[in-house]
Amino acid sequence: MGYTIKDIAKKVGVSPSTVSRVINGTATISEETSQKIRAVMEELNYHPNSMARSFATGLTRTIALVIDADNEKSFANSFFNRSVFAIEKQAQEAGFNLLIANGNKNVGISASQLVYEKKVDGLIIPPNCMNRELEQLLKANDFPCILLGKPKKKKASFFWVDIDNRGGSRQAVEHLKKRGYKKPVLFIENEATVFDSERALGYAESVEEEQQVVIHMAEHRDDLSATLKKLLKNKMDAAICSNNEMAYLIGKEIKRLGYSVPQEIGMVTFDNYPLAEYMEPPLSVVDVDTYSLGIEATKRLIDMIQKKEIKEDYGIIPTSLIERTSTRKEG
Amino acid sequence: MGYTIKDIAKKVGVSPSTVSRVINGTATISEETSQKIRAVMEELNYHPNSMARSFATGLTRTIALVIDADNEKSFANSFFNRSVFAIEKQAQEAGFNLLIANGNKNVGISASQLVYEKKVDGLIIPPNCMNRELEQLLKANDFPCILLGKPKKKKASFFWVDIDNRGGSRQAVEHLKKRGYKKPVLFIENEATVFDSERALGYAESVEEEQQVVIHMAEHRDDLSATLKKLLKNKMDAAICSNNEMAYLIGKEIKRLGYSVPQEIGMVTFDNYPLAEYMEPPLSVVDVDTYSLGIEATKRLIDMIQKKEIKEDYGIIPTSLIERTSTRKEG
DNA sequence: TTGTAAGCGTTATCAA
DNA sequence: TTGATAACGCTTACAA
Numbered sequence: 001m002g003y004t005i006k007d008i009a010k011k012v013g014v015s016p017s018t019v020s021r022v023i024n025g026t027a028t029i030s031e032e033t034s035q036k037i038r039a040v041m042e043e044l045n046y047h048p049n050s051m052a053r054s055f056a057t058g059l060t061r062t063i064a065l066v067i068d069a070d071n072e073k074s075f076a077n078s079f080f081n082r083s084v085f086a087i088e089k090q091a092q093e094a095g096f097n098l099l100i101a102n103g104n105k106n107v108g109i110s111a112s113q114l115v116y117e118k119k120v121d122g123l124i125i126p127p128n129c130m131n132r133e134l135e136q137l138l139k140a141n142d143f144p145c146i147l148l149g150k151p152k153k154k155k156a157s158f159f160w161v162d163i164d165n166r167g168g169s170r171q172a173v174e175h176l177k178k179r180g181y182k183k184p185v186l187f188i189e190n191e192a193t194v195f196d197s198e199r200a201l202g203y204a205e206s207v208e209e210e211q212q213v214v215i216h217m218a219e220h221r222d223d224l225s226a227t228l229k230k231l232l233k234n235k236m237d238a239a240i241c242s243n244n245e246m247a248y249l250i251g252k253e254i255k256r257l258g259y260s261v262p263q264e265i266g267m268v269t270f271d272n273y274p275l276a277e278y279m280e281p282p283l284s285v286v287d288v289d290t291y292s293l294g295i296e297a298t299k300r301l302i303d304m305i306q307k308k309e310i311k312e313d314y315g316i317i318p319t320s321l322i323e324r325t326s327t328r329k330e331g
Numbered sequence: 332m333g334y335t336i337k338d339i340a341k342k343v344g345v346s347p348s349t350v351s352r353v354i355n356g357t358a359t360i361s362e363e364t365s366q367k368i369r370a371v372m373e374e375l376n377y378h379p380n381s382m383a384r385s386f387a388t389g390l391t392r393t394i395a396l397v398i399d400a401d402n403e404k405s406f407a408n409s410f411f412n413r414s415v416f417a418i419e420k421q422a423q424e425a426g427f428n429l430l431i432a433n434g435n436k437n438v439g440i441s442a443s444q445l446v447y448e449k450k451v452d453g454l455i456i457p458p459n460c461m462n463r464e465l466e467q468l469l470k471a472n473d474f475p476c477i478l479l480g481k482p483k484k485k486k487a488s489f490f491w492v493d494i495d496n497r498g499g500s501r502q503a504v505e506h507l508k509k510r511g512y513k514k515p516v517l518f519i520e521n522e523a524t525v526f527d528s529e530r531a532l533g534y535a536e537s538v539e540e541e542q543q544v545v546i547h548m549a550e551h552r553d554d555l556s557a558t559l560k561k562l563l564k565n566k567m568d569a570a571i572c573s574n575n576e577m578a579y580l581i582g583k584e585i586k587r588l589g590y591s592v593p594q595e596i597g598m599v600t601f602d603n604y605p606l607a608e609y610m611e612p613p614l615s616v617v618d619v620d621t622y623s624l625g626i627e628a629t630k631r632l633i634d635m636i637q638k639k640e641i642k643e644d645y646g647i648i649p650t651s652l653i654e655r656t657s658t659r660k661e662g
Numbered sequence: 663t664t665g666t667a668a669g670c671g672t673t674a675t676c677a678a
Numbered sequence: 679t680t681g682a683t684a685a686c687g688c689t690t691a692c693a694a
Contacts, residue, residue: 056671
């Protein structure tokens with residue numbers, strides 16, 4: 001069954017509270033007793049019972065990451081994966097554990113329940129997993145929470161962190177210009193997601209107005225070939241793709257239509273994983289640092305939990321451009 | 332602060348224990364009082380405090396998945412990612428939460444600590460995160476634990492689940508034979524990992540002895556070109572690769588040496604992610620179902636926690652072959 | 663079918 | 679610097 005704080009106390013000849021104080025450093029204890037207590041704890045290999053502790057303090061020292069399970073494929077692979085390592089690591093360093101919770105309201109234990117039941121001290125949650133009920137619950141209890149991704153306007157009022165998608169687009173455009181491409185076209189899935197609309201914004205800011213062409217893949221998957229054929233005639237000499245799979249499809253079609261990458265057409269994609277490096281030719285990318293994103297989200301959340309002041313209500317992680325063959329016009 | 336079980340009891344006019352019994356269904360309560368209690372719980376939007384509950388019962392209703400953080404890249408991307416969704420889902424369905432824990436002993440809260448501190452009821456853990464201390468601790472406390480992957484002999488004595496790597500190799504060989512390839516060569520990283528040695532075993536079982544060639548990439552990354560050149564002369568007309576990245580390197584080199592895939596050389600790789608589908612040509616794969624693996628591991632663990640009998644001390648998830656262009660010799 | 667009361671291991675308050 | 683003691687919210691014998 002393991003020892004309790006009382007066992008330690010008895011063996012040393014002090015009261016349980018003194019042992020507790022040594023464990024938590026919550027009062028000054030004479031070096032002597034402190035030493036003795038530590039020795040006995042070591043000797044008996046004592047570990048405090050986290051359940052009792054949580055119960056007594058009202059704190060779990062656990063944070064939850066809500067995952068968008070409906071979105072398992074797209075979200076999981078490119079975004080979640082690397083973030084979760086970072087979040088776990090950062091949480092550990094602050095002495096917190098990480099709980100994974102399902103964002104799907106209809107299945108099992110919901111995020112709301114974690115809050116109601118006080119199973120965690122704070123929440124990291126993608127904006128699209130936030131719902132009205134949860135929002136009110138969090139606000140009513142002043143419950144620490146940070147959004148993993150910039151919310152649409154209507155969900156403002158929570159702190160958030162995100163990749164600099166807007167800046168990333170600009171970076172892609174500037175890079176292509178520098179390499180001698182004049183007519184970059186932006187391919188996004190659609191503007192419904194915040195990250196795609198931010199990317200469209202960044203693109204619009206850095207490409208002259210009369211040259212701007214934004215293709216919504218959601219509407220053009222079926223007639224991609226025809227769409228590209230038309231564009232390639234005179235409106236496009238480079239593609240900026242919002243994800244790897246898109247880049248694969250577009251690149252394949254460009255080549256099939258008889259154009260060469262990078263000599264005639266340049267290509268840049270968002271995301272360095274999973275395909276970019278292995279395409280033919282290897283793709284230049286706007287790398288999004290989801291690891292830093294996770295770190296930043298976790299730091300802020302834990303600051304909130306510990307009532308530290310937070311400088312800003314959002315954090316933006318810069319992107320970085322990795323140049324590969326797909327934009328080497330010369331050579 | 333929220334309501335407690337006493338508030339409910341008082342309002343209904345019963346004792347706290349009666350409320351508890353209704354919540355847990357742990358005794359027969361008259362339909363009438365039961366109804367009243369439920370109504371009041373609903374009305375006050377009461378949720379039991381999980382900390383108090385855990386403390387009282389000694390159970391957390393939480394399981395931990397230990398992740399191999401040192402191995403972040405390789406392990407994370409191909410294996411962990413999809414398993415974690417499955418594990419979370421299956422845990423939810425049984426009313427358990429999922430905690431992510433770091434396998435690195437030197438960082439933060441270790442798996443052992445979770446056990447010592449009773450923060451979870453059971454552990455899912457990759458064999459290489461198991462260490463002597465943890466092993467003894469688990470055994471001494473009869474602590475529920477399941478290995479995510481077949482252990483080396485020395486770590487036997489725990490239940491485990493794994494992909495059928497051995498069968499997967501056989502499947503690859505049979506498929507290649509059926510498609511008219513006669514001399515498949517197996518490429519693995521090395522035999523230090525259980526999955527690679529199992530794959531070597533399956534290969535050895537299904538290829539005639541005098542034709543067997545197993546290349547350890549660990550020793551041949553630098554002279555891959557020369558190695559392949561020699562093999563391609565007369566010892567090899569197909570490659571079975573133990574992972575996608577390997578398949579990429581090998582495929583590229585085969586083509587560079589002037590051989591055509593699949594007309595002259597067939598290719599099969601383990602793992603359907605992340606590259607197989609997007610290679611040129613798209614690769615036939617031995618698909619490993621890490622989703623099922625996660626489900627199976629979780630089911631077994633929860634059975635152990637709930638002291639249900641477990642049929643077997645291990646579970647093996649079959650692989651399946653997905654045929655793509657890389658093995659279509661004809662056509 | 664229900665109530666009473668003890669107990670889970672720790673922290674926190676108040677006194678000394 | 680330390681010790682008693684109550685309190686945290688729930689479950690669970692044991693009694694009725």
